[in-house]
Amino acid sequence: MEGYDTNLMSNFYPFPMFQQRFGDQVDKDGNPLISAQWQTIINNSGQVAMVAMIGAIFIPFFSTGLPMFVAGAVCQSIPWGIFQTLAVTYAADICPLALRHYVTSWINMCWVIGQLISIGILNGLLSRSDEWAYRIPFALQWIWPVPIMIGTYFAxxxxxxxxxxxxxxxxxxxxxxxxxxxxxxxxxxxxxxxxxxxxxxxxxxxxAGAHYWDCFRGSNLRRTEIACVGWLTQAFAGTPFMGFGVQFMIQAGLSARHGFAMNLGQTGLGLLGCILAMWVLTRFGRRTIYLVGLGFACVDLIIIGILGIPTESSSTSWAVGALMVTMVIFYQITIGPACYTIVAEIPSTQLRIKTVAFARACYNAGGFITNVIMPRMLGKNAWNWGAKSGFFWAGLAGLFFTWT
Structure with a gap:
């Protein structure tokens, strides 16, 4: 559910009918777009707020302006913040050690499944030219809460x-x-x-206790550090490209149709990567998996940045798209699922919920930062870095590689 909901908003920004209805600026060709400022406000309203979900969906569904989307993001993100923490700790608590990596990596796969559903729906609605092109995806969110509540009741x-x-x-x-x-x-x-x-x-x-302060004492300090940096890696090691994938590819020169189709394909391949990751996690150490994933991300992002230097062309746009696909696949084999396994395994049982909650809060804080700078990197009326922003994220991926 969260994978669907959170992926939906970032892919609405380049969605033609959404831009036409809510665009507050125009590009150099006179086409409407959502400004970097509003993208930042909407994205971070969820980060700040993180069975109110059912009622909260009404807000974006009936939105008539961008401020209403901000209110909707705030209301929906309160339960999301709870789900983010409980999913990992609950999976770690109920699973035997031999199966823990399967279930915790399954959390990452659920995110990808939700993202695949959302991008598939948006891809299918591209041809609509009315307000239901963006209202239908919001309405479909009402499908999720009831079966989840039933399953939770019997769990x-x-x-x-x-x-x-x-x-x-x-x-x-x-x-x-x-x-x-x-x-x-x-x-x-x-x-x-x-x-x-x-x-x-x-x-x-x-x-000597189970308070938040104990997460920073003795050996627990190192455990907390690993959990926090493990999740921050997801926020900073080039992964914002995936959240803004369609917008990035359109900015690189692809059409909206090709951009959404490419994103659908890369998400589907990412799902295959998640399946392969379950085998990888049984064969290789968590640190080794992280190093391979970060090393590949560094190289991939540097090449993307280099391709952004020349004047945009159809061939370079498709090359950038192909590199993003490969980065997503390697991410879903390595960093994506391994992070959830590490965060679940590292804390002591006494401090697991608090360590995971604090680490996830760090991730959300990192997401707050990336939500500020990423729209500006891609915004035609902002910094307009385009593919050259790959250099920036490659540098951060290199820092996390060094720490790991």
């Missing part, structure tokens, strides 16, 4: 959370609901709950 509570609160019998029931008895496998439920209790007690005694 078991986290047994680790129950153990930390001394509710051992409920923890046993939660664990029992998540296992399938097998004749050739011996599972001692009482011993499993006791292991969880002893682990929790050990971490309490060694961390």
């Amino acid at each position: 078991p509570e986290s047994p680790w959370w129950l153990v930390r609160h001394g509710r051992y019998e409920e923890a046993k029931k939660a664990v029992s609901s998540m296992i399938t008895p097998q004749a050739d496998v011996e599972f001692d439920l009482d011993a499993h709950i006791e292991m969880m209790r002893v682990t929790t007690q050990f971490e309490r005694e060694n961390s």
